[in-house]
Amino acid sequence: MSDASLTYAYAVARDRTPALAAEAGTLTGVAGAPVRLLTPDRTTTPVAVVSHVPAEDFHEAALHRHLEDLGWLEALARAHHGVIEALAAHTTVLPLRLATVYLDDDRVRAMLDDNQKLFFDGLERLRGHVELGVKLYVEAEPRPPAATDAPPDPALSPGRAYLRRRRTEQDARHDAHRAAEEAAQRIAVIARAHAVQWARHRVQEGELATGPGQNVVNDAYLVPADHVRAFREETMHATDGLPGLRVDVTGPWAPYSFATLTPPEPGTASAP
CATH class of the missing domain: 3.30.70 (Alpha-Beta Plaits)
Structure with missing residues (x-):
């Protein structure tokens, strides 16, 4: 050197x-x-x-x-x-x-x-373990119920009609986030059956976002190699019956999120 x-x-x-x-x-x-x-x-x-x-x-x-x-x-x-x-x-x-x-x-x-x-x-x-990543997304613009596509009520003023549309859109977003909580609970149950450790990461936003929609869960799981297939298949069904959601499972990866890291010695540098 x-x-x-x-x-x-x-x-x-x-x-x-x-x-x-x-x-x-x-x-x-x-x-x-x-x-x-x-x-x-x-x-x-x-x-x-x-x-x-x-x-x-x-x-x-x-x-x-x-x-x-x-x-x-x-x-x-x-x-x-x-x-x-x-x-x-x-x-x-x-x-x-x-x-x-x-x-x-x-x-x-x-x-x-x-x-x-x-x-x-x-x-x-x-x-004998690998890392799997699980990301849960809520659609960026949840579609309100189809009934709101009907012509506006002529009895409503433009201002009241606008407020009604906004309220309907907000209700749709709230419903999507409640559905996301349900999906997250399902994933937690799956993880208890297959994973030995869990790590929560910051949700991805802006330039870090890798797909459409709002990332609301960004977790990593340490999974025995012989449980990977079952964990993946069950997790991909965690959003069944919950419209407006998408789940991605990534990996298997080397277990970055579960490594015991050595602090750098004086005179060295490491990324945060």
Whole structure:
């Protein structure tokens, strides 16, 4: 490593297996750098998945500046998650926070040594599990009952007719949100049967929104691999009989929302 580069850490795995090493050797990570595996100084496990990144883009001040650039951040996230998902297909990995950067490989090795039990406990907890995302949407403009499409009552003044239409539209929105509460309760019942952990995320708005309608639920679930199909199928029926709603199930993913994260050491930077 040169003085002009830092060490970017993606994830931690328990062992340096031949399959993991072979897969890592095929991957290109952040900033187009080849992905490598690092082992601790005092033992051979766990292993960190890393690559070199240019210091000029990833030292603390530059990183904070770049994180305000949505295009740069999107490219970083795509490369980061691409590495993790590729390795998660071969073994259990403990994802690290986006933009976890160390001054050099030796700092990563020391981090592995110092947190060995933490990593082993986390990897054991996640073994055989994946993350599924559930998003629930309310239609952006709920359609009021068909009766309101009838010609306006000639006995009403324009002002009163307008107020009636507004009240009907508000009632339709309230009905949609009550239906969303019912759907969320159904999903909670399904999760109790299939998931072992649950994490609530901020609903997606503005540029983060990925579909039509208002996102009212954005949750993640840690699900045993052999329950994924049942969880997905049952959740997709959570809105049955509830008009104006849409549910999306994403994944399976590496368990980002349930990873025990290592705080960055002094002299490193990580994304919020």
